[in-house]
Amino acid sequence: MSKTHQLSACPGCSEPLEPGDRFCGACGYALSAVPEPPVDRPTVALTVPPPPPPPPAPPAPPAVRAPQEPPAPQASQTAPESPAPSAHPAPPAHPAPHVPLAPPVPQEPPAPQVHGTPPPPQTPPAPQGPPAPQAPPAPPAPAPQGPPPPAQPPSPAPAPAPGPSPTQATTPAATPRPTRHGNPQGDYELAAPDPRLAPPPAGAAGAPRCVACQGGPVAADGRCRDCGHQQPRERDHMESEVEAAVAAVSDRGLRHHRNQDAYAVSTAPLPDGSAAVVAVVCDGVSSATRPDDASAAAARAADASLRAALPRGTEPRQAMHDAIVAAAGAVDALADEAAGGVSGPDGPEGHVGPDGHGGPDGHGGGDGHGGADRHRHRNAPACTVVGAVVARDLLVVGWVGDSRAYWVPDDRSAPAARLTEDDSWAAQMVAAGLMDEAQAYADERAHAITGWLGADAYEVEPHTAVFRPDRPGVVVVCTDGLWNYAEAAGDMARVLPVDAAERPLHGARVLVGHALDGGGHDNVTVALVPFPGPRAS
Incomplete structure (x- = not known):
C-alpha cells in the first residue's frame, strides 16, 4: 500500500490515480504489483571509490582522508559558531603534513560514513565535538575561509597527532608521484620507452630520413627501414639552366x-x-x-x-x-x-x-x-x-x-x-x-x-x-x-x-x-x- 501512495499515474495507461487506489480505474492495473524502485545512491557510488577497495592497502589512505574531509564543509559552519576549535591546536596541526592529500578531498565528501571514528570527544555537545577538532583539516583545501588560518599557527599540533596519522603522513611524502587508477606508487611504467622522448639512434644525425614517415632511416636500396617506402630518386625530377x-x-x-x-x-x-x-x-x-x-x-x-x-x-x-x-x-x-x-x-x-x-x-x-x-x-x-x-x-x-x-x-x-x-x-x-x-x-x-x-x-x-x-x-x-x-x-x-x-x-x-x-x-x-x-x- 505504501507504494501505491507514491504513484501519481497508472504505469499501464498513465491514468491519474487517487490516494489509496489499489487498482487503476481505467485499465484495472493492480497497483500493489508495482515493484519497489531500487535504492538510488548515485552520489555515493560516484564519489566514494574507497569503500570497494578497503580490504587491500588503499584503505589506509582513505582512513586518514575521511576524518579530515567530512569536517571540511562543517568546519566553515562550526568555526564561526564557537571558538572552541581554535583552542585545540592539536587537530589544526595534524593536517599540515597531509597537505599533499588535500586534492583528493573533493573526491570523498561522504564523511558521514567515517564519522564513526571520532577521535576528539572533548566537546560536550556530541554533534559539535567531532566537527570542531576535525574542522581544522578543511581549511587547507578551501584556502579562502577565515577560521582555518588562525587554527594553523599553533605549532605544537604534531605532538597530539594519533599514531596512525604519522605513518600515513610519511607515506605520501615518500611517494610524491601522482597516483593513477588507485595505484599509490604512481603511474604505470611503459613496457617500452616513449618514442616521443626516446633519444635518436646513434649515428642517425646526418643519415637521410624517410619522406613518408619522416623518421625512418633510408637503406642502401632506397627504401625506408621502418615503413618500406621507396624514396624519390635523384632522377625523378631534374632541372638545369646554363x-x-x-x-x-x-x-x-x-x-x-x-x-x-x-x-x-x-x-x-x-x-x-x-x-x-x-x-x-x-x-x-x-x-x-x-x-x-x-x-x-x-x-x-x-x-x-x-x-x-x-x-x-x-x-x-x-x-x-x-x-x-x-x-x-x-x-x-x-x-x-x-x-x-x-x-x-x-x-x-x-x-x-x-x-x-x-x-x-x-x-x-x-x-x-x-x-x-x-x-x-x-x-x-x-x-x-x-x-x-x-x-x-x-x-x-x-x-x-x-x-x-x-x-x-x-x-x-x-x-x-x-x-x-x-x-x-x-x-x-x-x-x-x-x-x-x-x-x-x-x-x-x-x-x-x-x-x-x-x-x-x-x-x-x-x-x-x-x-x-x-x-x-x-x-x-x-x-x-x-x-x-x-x-x-x-x-x-x-x-x-x-x-x-x-x-x-x-x-x-x-x-x-x-x-x-x-x-x-x-x-x-x-x-x-x-x-x-x-x-x-
Whole structure:
C-alpha cells in the first residue's frame, strides 16, 4: 500500500490515480504489483571509490582522508559558531603534513560514513565535538575561509597527532608521484620507452630520413627501414639552366616508377669567340633492359662529342652527326656489360621493322646479318635521341627515334614548325601515303619506333637538318612524354610562355606542368634553347 501512495499515474495507461487506489480505474492495473524502485545512491557510488577497495592497502589512505574531509564543509559552519576549535591546536596541526592529500578531498565528501571514528570527544555537545577538532583539516583545501588560518599557527599540533596519522603522513611524502587508477606508487611504467622522448639512434644525425614517415632511416636500396617506402630518386625530377642560354627540366611523370629520360645542356666556345649552345634529350625504350642507363649514357656521350668538336671548328651539322654516332656507341657498350638483360626470342616491343611487323628475328626486316647480329636475340638497352645546336645564326638539329624538336617564334603571329620527323610506324604510314596523319596516330601501333640507339638496332642512320631562322624564337627539344599533350606545332606554341626566351627555365617548367596536368602517362623531358644564341664578346 505504501507504494501505491507514491504513484501519481497508472504505469499501464498513465491514468491519474487517487490516494489509496489499489487498482487503476481505467485499465484495472493492480497497483500493489508495482515493484519497489531500487535504492538510488548515485552520489555515493560516484564519489566514494574507497569503500570497494578497503580490504587491500588503499584503505589506509582513505582512513586518514575521511576524518579530515567530512569536517571540511562543517568546519566553515562550526568555526564561526564557537571558538572552541581554535583552542585545540592539536587537530589544526595534524593536517599540515597531509597537505599533499588535500586534492583528493573533493573526491570523498561522504564523511558521514567515517564519522564513526571520532577521535576528539572533548566537546560536550556530541554533534559539535567531532566537527570542531576535525574542522581544522578543511581549511587547507578551501584556502579562502577565515577560521582555518588562525587554527594553523599553533605549532605544537604534531605532538597530539594519533599514531596512525604519522605513518600515513610519511607515506605520501615518500611517494610524491601522482597516483593513477588507485595505484599509490604512481603511474604505470611503459613496457617500452616513449618514442616521443626516446633519444635518436646513434649515428642517425646526418643519415637521410624517410619522406613518408619522416623518421625512418633510408637503406642502401632506397627504401625506408621502418615503413618500406621507396624514396624519390635523384632522377625523378631534374632541372638545369646554363647562363640563361639554355634550360631543361625532366620529370618521372605520374604513372612510371622511374625516370627513363635523360638530358644534357651546355655551351661550347667557337673559334670566332662566340658560344654555341647545346641541348640533347634522350628517351629510354621502356620495353628494353636498363632504359634509364641507355638514355643517360647517350646524353652524356653526345654532349661530350659536341663540346669537343665545336671548339675545333668542326661544321655544326657534321658535329651533330658524329655526336649521335658516339651516343649509339655508348649505348651499344651497355649490352656487353654483365648487368645487361637476358635475351629472349623477341626484342623490345616498341621496335618494329620497316613493314611494321618485325623481321624474322623479332626486330625488323633484313637478312639477319650485320655487326649487331650477336645482339639480335637480346633485349639490349635502347633509347631515342634528339639534339639541337645554336651557333651564331645557325640552328642544327639531329635525331634518331620519335623524340622531337619544335621551332616557336617570339612573334606568335608567325607560324610555329616541327623540325624533326619521327622514326615510327605512324610516320612511315603517312610517308607511304597509306594513311593520313590523324588515322596513323590514332592507331595503336603509332608509337612503335623504327629507329633507335642500341646494340640490337640495325645500322644507325642519324637524321640532321640545318635551319637559318629570320627572327628570334625558341627551340623546344622534347620527348614524347610532352608532345603527346601538344602534338601540333601550333599547340606547342600556345602552351609555351611568351617570355620563354628571357626565362627558359620557367618556360620548361610550364611545359612539364602542362604534361603532368594532362595525365603524365610518360616521363616528361624538355629543353629550351633561345635563338639567336650568345653573341661574340
